[in-house]
Amino acid sequence: MSAMILVVEDEPAIRELVVLNLQQAGHRPVVADSAEQALALVRESLPDMILLDWMLPGMSGVEFARRLKADGRTRDVPIIMLTARGDEQDKITGLETGADDYITKPFSPRELNARIKAVLRRRAPQMAGDAVEVTGLRLDPATHRVTGNDRPIELGPTEFRLLHFLMAHPERVYSRAQLLDQVWGNHVFVEDRTVDVHIRRLRCALEATRHDGLVQTVRGSGYRLSVHT
Amino acid sequence: MSAMILVVEDEPAIRELVVLNLQQAGHRPVVADSAEQALALVRESLPDMILLDWMLPGMSGVEFARRLKADGRTRDVPIIMLTARGDEQDKITGLETGADDYITKPFSPRELNARIKAVLRRRAPQMAGDAVEVTGLRLDPATHRVTGNDRPIELGPTEFRLLHFLMAHPERVYSRAQLLDQVWGNHVFVEDRTVDVHIRRLRCALEATRHDGLVQTVRGSGYRLSVHT
DNA sequence: GCCAATATGACAATTTGATGACAAAAATGC
DNA sequence: GCATTTTTGTCATCAAATTGTCATATTGGC
Structure with missing residues (x-):
């Protein structure tokens, strides 16, 4: 457990929601309200996972993900994207770009936790908290x-x-x-x-x-x- | 034991029934007959759990739940929804919105108590009141x-x-x-x-x-x- | 046997937790 | 309301465990 998770989300309400939930689950959330800010943070230190809103002002989530996947240092950081309900095209683009999973808003905390754990189990087993x-x-x-x-x-x-x-x-x-x-x-x-x-x-x-x-x-x-x- | 439980239900008969049952079980029920009133109560003090009728005049139970889940302060309060028998769509919507469990009316006091206890045990074991x-x-x-x-x-x-x-x-x-x-x-x-x-x-x-x-x-x-x- | 890589034991510095004391704050009794 | 007792959070200090580094021994490959 205790993974450092970067949350990229411009809407303060949702951001806080997610952050509280992550803390509750024992993770260490770091927040950014734009892709630009997120890039700067990632340059500082690599998170164990990124929760990425697909609709961002400025650089879009797609573009941000693409950059991460293009850089060898950040290529392997798992990404879970947050999309509006039913935005099928986003899901496809997202998964093609290299996102590991997606969640449609609104999502339940339980679902969020489940997906995070699933992705961690796959990408960074020692963080999933399993024996x-x-x-x-x-x-x-x-x-x-x-x-x-x-x-x-x-x-x-x-x-x-x-x-x-x-x-x-x-x-x-x-x-x-x-x-x-x-x-x-x-x-x-x-x-x-x-x-x-x-x-x-x-x-x-x-x-x-x-x-x-x-x-x-x-x-x-x-x-x-x-x-x- | 002794959890403060908010009951949101517009039908007086059912409300009283539930309240009596809760008191019997050692909880502290607080009632509201509409989502609006419930919101006001929640603003005052956080209950340990909410029993929520899904069919409410004015703001629906779905909308009420959604608001609770959108606010970091109230996000973690467990919700049990009360639905009419066989209203499958409600159950699905409800669970997606973040309800922890549902009970179909009419329900027995025993069943209600059992579910309340189960949810409390899951969400906050130390509140379940078991020795x-x-x-x-x-x-x-x-x-x-x-x-x-x-x-x-x-x-x-x-x-x-x-x-x-x-x-x-x-x-x-x-x-x-x-x-x-x-x-x-x-x-x-x-x-x-x-x-x-x-x-x-x-x-x-x-x-x-x-x-x-x-x-x-x-x-x-x-x-x-x-x-x- | 020679060389480079790894294993090992020892050591000092640092980190971490335990403990006792203390003052502020809250609860209680009168 | 006021005095007394409990409870609480913080600190300074002590003891113990952990950590990183080094010097030296050992090993494995050629």
């Missing part, structure tokens, strides 16, 4: 608990986030730089080698239940969580 | 009493609400910010660290019956009530 399990190793973000074959495992905050990320994206190699971005945050200044140390601490903790083998070193590339040898 | 118990620690909202292994425990108002919330949502971690929102109210300006102090006071009180271990610190994340070590 993950791999061969007896289980991590539950809601209770903040880790167990190996049902025996509790103690982890420091960083090791917890690191394991969470790796378990949410198993079988894939991540460079130290990528891990720093994903687990530490994309604006910190930390040595690459620091990742090694935390990997070691993580392995240490997992050793108790023989799950340390899951965290594998890929020489020259980085680390990977894998069930295979 | 909660965890390993000998018992909190009863109805009598406003806390006991540990049947020995009475004294708590200040804030500690009571805090424990109530935690017991209503066991095993889950809540950040200090979330606890402030849920226990203090989402509009107060209080230091995050204040939560620490109240947690400590709560633990102090629970110490007498060895239940202080239930309130656990999750370093870097927040607090949790859990039966596990």
Whole structure:
């Protein structure tokens, strides 16, 4: 949970509505009332998701989305578009442009939350708040608990986030730089080698239940969580 | 228990019926015979739930609900709509507008109570009025009493609400910010660290019956009530 | 064996939570 | 209304856990 979500919406009433709802759901909303302002914010720091009104004064939502999709840095940020009811053409254009989902106004908070969670699950599993399990190793973000074959495992905050990320994206190699971005945050200044140390601490903790083998070193590339040898 | 429930219904007979039933169940009913009057009442003070007749003279129930959902202050108030039997379109419109549940007239008092309780449980478990118990620690909202292994425990108002919330949502971690929102109210300006102090006071009180271990610190994340070590 | 990459253990700085004290504010009793 | 008692929020301080970095050992590939 706790995803940073950028809300681009010019109508103050709806904006506040959405913001309150997001906070309630445990996310961190950031607002912009125009595509221009949104672009500036995105340049500062990447959100985990964007809720985008399709009808905006100035630069339209379509154009804004197109720019995001054209930039490699922002290409992968999921977009949910907010459209007026029945505006079929918008939906088509939107999905073609690369939006991940759309919601027609007026929408219920429940529906909004459901779609956000669905998109997060697809695009950024570690933010969806679901428990993950791999061969007896289980991590539950809601209770903040880790167990190996049902025996509790103690982890420091960083090791917890690191394991969470790796378990949410198993079988894939991540460079130290990528891990720093994903687990530490994309604006910190930390040595690459620091990742090694935390990997070691993580392995240490997992050793108790023989799950340390899951965290594998890929020489020259980085680390990977894998069930295979 | 003791939720303040706004009943919006133009037919006096049904209104009285519902009111009596609500009182019987321990709630505090407030009545309005039109959406306009209801809006005025809501402006005064927020009810915990609204029972809304879908067929109203003047402003319709749909429109009334829509307005409530459009205002951040009233957005989260659960709505149960009362519809005539078989009016399927109403149900659909109603649920889309954000109603939490519906009941078709005529309904039995039992059914009404059941649905009210269900919605309260879903939306604000600590308002449902059920006593909660965890390993000998018992909190009863109805009598406003806390006991540990049947020995009475004294708590200040804030500690009571805090424990109530935690017991209503066991095993889950809540950040200090979330606890402030849920226990203090989402509009107060209080230091995050204040939560620490109240947690400590709560633990102090629970110490007498060895239940202080239930309130656990999750370093870097927040607090949790859990039966596990 | 050599080289580069990674693992490891130790360490100091920083962060985080616990605790006791205190004054303001609210509730209560008279 | 006024005095007394509770409750509340904040702070300063202490103890403990976490974190990033480094120096050094180990490993794997060639």
